[in-house]
Amino acid sequence: MTVSLSSGPVADLAPDRFRQAFRAYPAGVVVVTADAGRGPVGFTATSLTSLSLTPPLVSFAVATTSSSWPHIEQAGTAVVHFLGADQEALARRFATSGIDRFAEPTAWRRLPTGEPVLDGVAGLLRLTVEDLVPAGDHRIVVARVVDAWQEPGRRPLLFHDGGYLSV
Secondary structure, three states, rough: OOEEEEEEEOOOOOOHHHHHHHHHHOOEEEEEEEEEOOOEEEEOOOOEEEEEEOOOEEEEEEEOOOOOOOHHHHHOEEEEEOOOOOOOOOOOOHHHOOOOOOOOOOOOEEOOOOOOEEOOOOOEEEEEEEEEEEEOOEEEEEEEEEEEEOOOOOOEEEOOOOOEEEO
């Protein structure tokens, strides 16, 4: 198979073509939660990336048009929740706009440090925000991992080709 790409920069790649390229790339599913003092917020993300071992840094992206962005921008801390293969409903809930994502049936509590944490997840990272980097219609949040927990043996929830699946 021969693939031909243009030799110069592509101006205004169509959003559908961009999405199509990433539909073939499976990604882990997480929920990010935070509280900037106005109540808990959270959203589903597939953009979590490990950046550095020393210091332990991760990044994730958040749309500046999302209801969570103003809270993430001011929170200073956040929690990343790794979802298990059996938690598609939780991923869908935190991906739905215009609802109270923390209302029933969501089971959650606060950590002693105040961050909202979801019950029954496969693992979590507690983060302190180090930098917010503008990136188009998103911001890349660079954060230091200050605590981590993982439940052994849980299969991860993945997102691929527009749907949820597991390994």
